[in-house]
Amino acid sequence: MNAVPTVYLDHAATTPMVPAAIEAMTAHLGAVGNASSLHASGRRARRIVEESRETLAQALNCRPGEVVFTSGGTEADNLAIKGLYWSRRAGDPRRLRILATAVEHHAVLDPLEWLEEHEGAGINLLPVDGEGRLSPEGLRAAIETEPVSVAAITVMWANNEVGTVQPIEEVVRIAAEHGIPVHTDAVQAIGAVPVDFAASGVDALSVSGHKVGGPQGVGALVVRREVDLTALLHGGGQERDVRSGTLDVPAIAGFAAAVELAVKQQADLAARLSVLRERLVAGVRRAVPDVVLNGASAGSASGVDRLPGNVHLSFPGCEGDSLLMLLDARGIECSTGSACSAGVPQPSHVLLAMGRSAAEARSSLRFSLGHTSTEADVDAVVAAIAPCVERARAARA
Incomplete structure (x- = not known):
């Protein structure tokens, strides 16, 4: 194996x-x-x-x-x-x-x-x-x-x-x-x-x-x-x-x-990862229309920027931990970004400080791209996300 x-x-x-x-x-x-x-x-x-x-x-x-x-x-x-x-x-x-x-x-x-x-x-x-x-x-x-x-x-x-x-x-x-x-x-x-x-x-x-x-x-x-x-x-x-x-x-x-x-290599890597990031966000939005992108948007009205390889998403109706494990079973590794205490998932203090509810905070995943990331990696997430979200939502029903 x-x-x-x-x-x-x-x-x-x-x-x-x-x-x-x-x-x-x-x-x-x-x-x-x-x-x-x-x-x-x-x-x-x-x-x-x-x-x-x-x-x-x-x-x-x-x-x-x-x-x-x-x-x-x-x-x-x-x-x-x-x-x-x-x-x-x-x-x-x-x-x-x-x-x-x-x-x-x-x-x-x-x-x-x-x-x-x-x-x-x-x-x-x-x-x-x-x-x-x-x-x-x-x-x-x-x-x-x-x-x-x-x-x-x-x-x-x-x-x-x-x-x-x-x-x-x-x-x-x-x-x-x-x-x-x-x-x-x-x-x-x-x-x-x-x-x-x-x-x-x-x-x-x-x-x-x-x-x-x-x-x-x-x-x-x-x-x-x-x-x-x-x-x-x-x-x-x-x-x-x-x-x-x-x-x-x-x-x-x-x-x-x-x-x-x-x-x-910072400038070249940032340019490449920004393209991959936008490809990932667009693909997930097509697959899960109600997904929410957290953090600053590139070129947002406030002029705030974000890290080129960061994609932080909330999936309404899902538990982030469940979604993470469903993706992991398909060979896709990401994180919830939330702290765990004694095995009990806690909502992210970052999202709570940004005004999100505890449920919204617990429904989130962070995909972070790096120097080994490829279009194939992004496309694998896009292909897997909809069925994984469907199963995660069914588990909460």
């Missing part, structure tokens, strides 16, 4: 490693050497790390010294949010508020909740519109209620569920008027839309390897050298004494190769 999935459309969860990253990583798996050691093997490992750091810096337009390697996006988000909060509060005990959108990834929302419960932080989750977009004026109003109390702002570059791209430049401009640092979770944005650290003006930016064709278990927080950040991990003092721990040299090499390639 062939266990290989026929169609993989869950690239937002993790995307297959690209050959360049596999080659870079495997080239160093057999080598010995701790990048903190002073002997020849250690220096060789250190050279690989620093060359990778320079590669990332060039791809993201930051200084090499601003790249702090982590175990992935979750650690990068935690380091940015907790580290900024602690350092800013230490500088002025009045700085107790953190502003974020209500549609952030749980790698941001859960540290915020922890800071609120354990560290006395005041968390303001800012509303979004029906497309999942933050209102810059809403942010301004939240700051101006008491500017001196704001420790930091965190706004994701692009939403992982519905694909809406946030107005980062406007967020930075408003924050700068009050000297407030801004962090952005750019895990879904790198390689999908143009990301320029220096030009954006953000103070900290999270990146993850396995979202861009690199290995799992490695990522980075890009943080300006002048930003004071309290460490989460203490030990050997690696990574500017901000993130201690022995560096994973092969993974870092693979990560750098993947980011370099993803940024280089």
